[in-house]
Amino acid sequence: MKKYIATIITFSLLLNACKTDDLELSNGSGVSAETFPQTLAELQQTMNGVYSPLQSQGLYGRYLFYMYDYMGDDCQTQRGTPDLLEFINYTFTSSNNDIYLYWKNAYNGISRANFILDKEANINELEDSVAPQEVKDRYIGQAKFLRAYYYFLLVERFGDIPLYTTTNVSPNGLAKSSKEDVYDLIISDLTDAASKLRLKSSEEAGRVTQGSANALLGKVYLYKQEYTLAKAAFDKVINSGEYSLTANYYDNFNTETENNSESVFEVQFTYDGGNAWAYADWGGQDNGHSETTFRSAEYGAFGGFHNNDPSQELLDEYEDGDSRFSDNFYVAGDAYGIGGANTVTEDQVGAVSALWRKYTKTYGQDNANYNGLSDINHRAIRYADVLLMAAEVENELNNSQAAIDYLNEVRDRVNMPNYGADVMNATYPVTTKAEVFNAIVHERRVELAGEQSRFPDLMRWGLIETVLGSKFNASKNYLLPIPQGEFDTNLMLDASADQNPGY
CATH class of the missing domain: 1.25.40.900 (Serine Threonine Protein Phosphatase 5, Tetratricopeptide repeat)
Known part of the structure; x- marks a missing residue:
């Protein structure tokens, strides 16, 4: 399943993705929301729409990797736009549009998952000739996993958040629920998903699996410091016989070896789908969907944007002889491009001692910038x-x-x-x-x-x-600010009472 969005039932979501009036199924395919689903094709196409926010600019298309990498200590930059530099400097506010897109795109995914889960009874009533029960369970399991994944992205960064479990809610929005309640839903969804999803060996490449659910469940328990439960979940993945490390470490970061034995959950990207330069929802625009990622161009130095360099502290962490250094980074004198025909120069490296190789397209083309985009899948869990x-x-x-x-x-x-x-x-x-x-x-x-x-x-x-020292403000930076755009549209939240501390 290289593409999520192909002949898809169109979802139209406005600024607050979880209000009842914000979710609408286009009737271009003749689908009625009341009677959905009537065919397996309808169900599959709609499920593709639950996956697709993962590819969005707010998530793995662009801003998620900036937020997470800039806010740690593994990168440095002499470039970058002002909104991106706010992450590395910890100067972001509730008006940061990248944080808003992260929030909005995650809630878009939740709303789409809720649409399918609201129709669970309809799904189970499909005749076995249309979809056997195992197939019905598989789609319900995928929706539950994805809802849990989107909520995990949100709760870890924002703490207490609105908890939508259905599309049938007041148009005024919802108040915040506690972090504990969000985690309870995540754990419930993942536990049920693990019982319904297929093993990797019998599932279409790119779809979530039983191993995906158990791996994320183990991660959730680890983050909650519930180690016995985490061990039980991880043991199911490790003992399943479904996964193994690839012989070549670098096979996890290129196009030709995607969805390999090490892949537990992988966000799919392709050059084939959609409008390549559609900045979906960027600045309020909606120019269509794109199934490409900016990861190669943003981090790539050769024809790319060069907005992220590895920090010297990260480079110094590698032991002598560790081949992962050369798989992850370029240094002056390294070959790159088609057939290794080009050589990294001192001028290209510049003020830093190494450049990113991981997830860049320069292993098979002469620069990192294929019109600014990449089709390399993101290995979200390996x-x-x-x-x-x-x-x-x-x-x-x-x-x-x-x-x-x-x-x-x-x-x-x-x-x-x-x-x-x-x-x-x-x-x-x-x-x-x-x-x-x-x-x-x-x-x-x-x-x-x-x-x-x-x-x-x-x-x-x-x-x-x-x-991080003094640039990290412990009184507020353990959480991101709830975006101002959410306060503008969710009438059940108050910017004074409900904003995270310090913002």
Whole structure:
């Protein structure tokens, strides 16, 4: 399933995606919202619409990776537009349009999932000749997973938020629900989704699976510090036999090896779908959909926008001989482009010592800018991340050897010395729980560089203040501001009483 939006039932969503009058099914396909669905094709096309906000500018199309990478310590920049620089400098306010698009696009996905889940009884009443029960369950499971995923993106960044579980709500909007209530829905949705979704081996590439649900469920429990429950969820993924690390680390960041054995949940992108330069909802415009991402051009230096460079602290984290360094970064003298015909120059590197290679198109074309866009899928959850999260859980449960074994499984892929070996004891000993944790912090940083993990890791570990210093304001920056656009349209929220502290 390389494309989410093809011959799709059109969703028209206005500024507040979760009000009853904001969700409307176009009748261009002859579909009635009251009787939906009547065919399996209607259900499948509508489900594509639940996936599609993942590709939006507010999420994996553009701003999500900026927010997460700029707000950690893995990047630096001498460029970037003023709204983007607000993330690296922590000067954003409720008027930041990128934060609003993140919020809005996530709620768009929730509203679309709710539309399908509101019709669960209709779906289950379809004749088996139209869709067997296993197929009906599969679509309900996908909607529940995606609703949970969008809510996880929101609750981790904003805390207490409006909790929409149906499209049948007051046009005035909803008041905020507690973070705990949002998490309860996420856990309920993922638990039910895991019981309904297919295994990866029997599912269409690009669709969420049982492993996707259990991996995200484990991540949610890990973030909530409920380690026994997290272990149970991760064990289901690890013991399923459905996933393995790819032999080549770099296979996780190009087009030709997408949806591989390491892919647990992958956001699909393609050059084939939609208007390539449709900045959907950017500045209030709606120029159609696009199924491409700006990730390559934004981070790429060769013909790209060069708005993000790796920080020296990140580069220094790599051990000598770690091939992940050269898979993630270019340095002067490296070959790039078609057939490696070009060479990175000192002038191209400039004031920094390395440039991003990961997720850039320069492995198969001469520059990072294919009209500014890329078709490389975003690996939102990959098996290496699951193993590293499982290592963290095992360490918290005082199962240090199990934790070390998971860490070493990740290192074995790139032929790095194992933790516990004499050569590692000088820099990363693993004789205590605290030392194993330090190894986990190191391994997550070098394995997942530029994959939007460092910032949430620092936040949940309580290390963000120490790492970022004075630019991180602990009295407010643990949460993002609720966008002013939400206060403008949701009459059940008050900007004075309901805004997050400090904004």
